[in-house]
Amino acid sequence: MNNIVSKILIVANLVFSLCFMCFAGAVFTFQAGWRDKANKTQTQLASANDQVKDLQGQKDQLTTKHAKELGDEKARANNAEAKVNGLTQERDQARGNLANAEKERDKHLVDLQVATKEAEARITETNDARAEIKRLRDQNNEAIAVRRGLEDKNLEMVRELADAGTREVQFLKEITHLNDLLRLNKIDPRDPVIGPVPKVVERVDGFVVESRKNPSRSAELVQISVGSDDGVFKNMKMTVYRDSSFLATIQITDVYPDKAVGLVVEETRNGTIERKDNVTTKF
Amino acid sequence: MSQQSSDPTIYDGLMFVSLGAVIVGIVFLIMALDGYGWSAG
DSSP states (O other), X not given: OOSHHHHHHHHHHHHHHHHHHHHHHHHHHHHHHHHHHHHHHHHHHHHHHHHHHHHHHHHHHHHHHHHHHHHHHHHHHHHHHHHHHHHHHHHHHHHHHHHHHHHHHHHHHHHHHHHHHHHHHHHHHHHHHHHHHHHHHHHHHHHHHHHHHHHHHHXXXXXXXXXXXXXXXXXXXXXXXHHHHHHHTTXXXXXXXXXXXXXXXXXXXXXXXXXXEOTTSSOEEEEEXXXXXXXXXXXXXXXXXXXXXXXXXXXXXXXXXSOEEEEEEGGGOOSOOOTTOEEXXXX | OOOOXXXXXXXXXHHHHHHHXXXXXXXXXXXXXXXXXXXXX
């Protein structure tokens, strides 16, 4: 025990013994926390394993579900693809139809242009024809007016012809009557007429329009309201009267269609001639 | 010429303390193993 080696070994033994004791004490001190921690970790591990199992089950369910959905989606995709193929074919067919329709449209456009030009030509022809029709209508209207005038004239002439026939019959009767009178008076109707024959005086009634004397006041001129249209002729003698009183005899000197002028025969004057006095051929 | 001394020295005390420390350490280890039920795994 006295040598140095023994002393060193004793000190080393002491140090190691103390270290061993401290280590064992430390282990004994902290092993409870480690154990709790290990149990807790064990529990967490079990829980995690349970969760993993649950998740695994969910994963399996989701996998099954997704597999089923995948099958459905594949079926839908196949159906959609078939539909797309069908639509593609329909599209191609529609494009073909569209191309044909465009060709038909172009053809019809060309036909339409031709028809439009033809229609314009027809319109021009129609306008010309309308103008011609209007001109012909005007001519027709004029012809109708002329025809109506001619028809009126024809009717008038027919009426005149009827009157002439009636007068002819009347004249024939008068001729027969006159021939009878001539035979009764022993006159041959075929004898020639010698000397002037006075005109037949028809009954004409009028009135005095104006009475005026000449500047030398040697003669009086009377204007009357009847003229040659009423049968008055030159040198014809007419009687002027008022009410039933004879006034004078006038001799016609100037004749107009609607008036006449007569010279008063002074030898026959029986009163003063005034305006509105009556004039007649047979008093 | 050998001289025998009978008085314990400091080194004897240190040996005694070391022995005590070893015993205490062994007791701690036994108590720790008892907490685990003597199972090392």
